[in-house]
Amino acid sequence: MPYIPSKLNAGKIKLSYVALGTFFILAVFFPFMFLMDRQSLPIIDAQLGGWEDVQSKISAQYPNNEELKNAALQMGFALQRAVDDPRSAQTIDAELNDGMSCVLGVLVKQKISNIEAAKVLEDIRDLVVFNSERQQRYIRFNGKLNGTVLTAPNDDLKKCKPLPNGATE
Amino acid sequence: MKSVVVILLMISATFKVSANCGEKKTALFFANGMFNDRVGASGGLWALSKEFGQKFPNDKIDVLAIAFNTDEKALLQLNQVFEQKTKDLGVSFWKSVTKFLSMPDENIKKIIQIYLSEQKARDKDLSIQISSYENFLKQGFKIITVSHSQGNFYTNFSFESLNTDQTQMISVATPASSVYGDGPYFTFKTDAVIAYIPGALPPNRTKTSPGIADHEFIKHYLFDEPARNEILSAINLAYAQQAAEAQSLNPKDAYFNSDMNGVLKWFVKHLEKKSKFSNSECLAAEALFSVFALHGRNCEKRDFATFAEAISDCKTSSSEGETACPYYRGMDLGRPYEAYYPSEVSEHLSISPNCKITTYKEFKEQMGSADLLASIKLLESLKEK
Numbered sequence: 138m139p140y141i142p143s144k145l146n147a148g149k150i151k152l153s154y155v156a157l158g159t160f161f162i163l164a165v166f167f168p169f170m171f172l173m174d175r176q177s178l179p180i181i182d183a184q185l186g187g188w189e190d191v192q193s194k195i196s197a198q199y200p201n202n203e204e205l206k207n208a209a210l211q212m213g214f215a216l217q218r219a220v221d222d223p224r225s226a227q228t229i230d231a232e233l234n235d236g237m238s239c240v241l242g243v244l245v246k247q248k249i250s251n252i253e254a255a256k257v258l259e260d261i262r263d264l265v266v267f268n269s270e271r272q273q274r275y276i277r278f279n280g281k282l283n284g285t286v287l288t289a290p291n292d293d294l295k296k297c298k299p300l301p302n303g304a305t306e
Numbered sequence: 307m308k309s310v311v312v313i314l315l316m317i318s319a320t321f322k323v324s325a326n327c328g329e330k331k332t333a334l335f336f337a338n339g340m341f342n343d344r345v346g347a348s349g350g351l352w353a354l355s356k357e358f359g360q361k362f363p364n365d366k367i368d369v370l371a372i373a374f375n376t377d378e379k380a381l382l383q384l385n386q387v388f389e390q391k392t393k394d395l396g397v398s399f400w401k402s403v404t405k406f407l408s409m410p411d412e413n414i415k416k417i418i419q420i421y422l423s424e425q426k427a428r429d430k431d432l433s434i435q436i437s438s439y440e441n442f443l444k445q446g447f448k449i450i451t452v453s454h455s456q457g458n459f460y461t462n463f464s465f466e467s468l469n470t471d472q473t474q475m476i477s478v479a480t481p482a483s484s485v486y487g488d489g490p491y492f493t494f495k496t497d498a499v500i501a502y503i504p505g506a507l508p509p510n511r512t513k514t515s516p517g518i519a520d521h522e523f524i525k526h527y528l529f530d531e532p533a534r535n536e537i538l539s540a541i542n543l544a545y546a547q548q549a550a551e552a553q554s555l556n557p558k559d560a561y562f563n564s565d566m567n568g569v570l571k572w573f574v575k576h577l578e579k580k581s582k583f584s585n586s587e588c589l590a591a592e593a594l595f596s597v598f599a600l601h602g603r604n605c606e607k608r609d610f611a612t613f614a615e616a617i618s619d620c621k622t623s624s625s626e627g628e629t630a631c632p633y634y635r636g637m638d639l640g641r642p643y644e645a646y647y648p649s650e651v652s653e654h655l656s657i658s659p660n661c662k663i664t665t666y667k668e669f670k671e672q673m674g675s676a677d678l679l680a681s682i683k684l685l686e687s688l689k690e691k
Binding site for chain 1: 336344346347348349350351352353357360370371372373374375376377385389399400401431432434435438524525528529
């Protein structure tokens with residue numbers, strides 16, 4: 138048994154332990170965990186931007202296919218939002234699903250084979266996720282959806298929508 | 307004799323159609339692996355469902371969903387190595403990752419073995435996916451999940467936890483050592499990712515045009531026609547097995563329409579007398595089994611018109627691969643009769659082994675147009691007035 142001066146009662150000792158523990162958690166543990174997270178995961182505090190760049194890439198990819206270009210821009214815009222703000226993955230995912238449905242709707246209408254159509258979705262993704270930073274953010278977007286059940290896209294032209302104001306060329 | 311009683315009971319139950327009539331629905335899930343992102347998984351499931359719909363137009367899938375799995379930390383780690391090694395090549399991470407993984411590099415091998423291990427997969431929180439599966443089951447859905455790569459671990463664990471016969475699993479490129487419910491699996495011998503995994507089920511398929519990695523769902527497994535057809539047939543088989551479960555011979559569950567009584571009586575007589583069937587009779591019997599199996603949904607038309615159509619479809623089908631004729635469909639699947647139908651079918655085949663046709667070639671050699679016409683004539687005589 139350690140020696141406890143008679144002036145200190147058990148209640149005060151407990152209180153000081155609690156205070157010390159609280160101090161440790163606030164001053165050491167949380168900052169440490171925060172730093173660890175920052176080291177292992179990409180920093181996503183700021184918006185990434187660069188939509189104009191993506192828009193030009195998509196437009197250049199489908200110069201003679203206006204309908205597919207517009208659908209690809211819709212899907213591309215959702216992916217741009219995903220890399221801009223991966224933390225809002227759940228909300229953005231619905232837009233991405235609509236974008237994919239629109240692209241697939243156009244491709245079915247244009248009689249592209251199913252397997253090729255699925256590959257076009259990946260082509261559009263690669264036009265948005267084209268560098269390391271975007272890749273890391275996109276991985277985080279996917280990470281935020283991990284373990285959930287997602288709606289699958291359908292080929293549906295009704296899901297095609299114009300780009301929001303400010304996102305057009 | 308037992309079978310005769312059962313079939314007679316079945317006939318007696320033919321009027322109970324509406325009493326047991328309730329909608330059965332099917333949900334097709336895709337459980338992706340960590341090298342499949344949201345877009346890749348979506349495209350894979352969509353293409354799979356479209357191909358399935360085209361190959362098996364009668365098998366209705368009511369819902370498509372993705373049991374989405376990824377591993378952020380593993381992918382970031384991989385991405386870092388990927389960036390270092392492919393710095394100046396300008397290649398896409400997702401499109402090239404499996405090719406990259408096939409590179410002979412000890413670090414890559416270690417990453418794969420750590421993150422694609424069963425132990426690692428066990429740590430994952432699957433509660434959302436399991437409760438989602440549960441919701442579907444509560445709504446009366448049957449669930450078929452096609453799992454790719456790491457998704458196989460998660461489907462195995464989820465289905466083990468659900469522990470119901472309403473789930474069916476089909477494995478593609480599996481790192482796991484088993485498939486839930488002894489479901490089928492398809493792994494290419496040239497799948498470089500699975501080759502790294504100790505304890506994975508041994509590769510069992512040869513890719514038509516072998517490549518370097520051969521692990522991706524769309525690019526490798528769906529793109530390879532024989533593999534694609536096998537995966538689609540496995541879904542169809544899972545669908546039909548569910549159908550068989552839904553159609554017990556228990557009188558409470560049987561639901562032939564009364565206009566099929568003549569056909570059923572004719573078939574029962576054949577079993578009683580042990581009389582060997584002619585070619586045209588074989589055709590009629592196969593059409594009967596086809597109507598018996600249908601697709602597992604209550605309220606399907608188990609009536610004489612459907613039966614007659616099954617025979618007429620054989621007459622009109624002219625090219626290999628057409629699925630309307632029940633004989634063609636059976637051969638296309640390479641399905642064992644026993645897996646689909648009740649014991650009466652085995653009994654019938656032991657009496658008339660000539661009716662067991664398992665290849666398209668045999669069908670063409672054995673069945674002539676005269677047999678088809680005779681079968682249609684027989685059918686007309688069997689219709690109960």
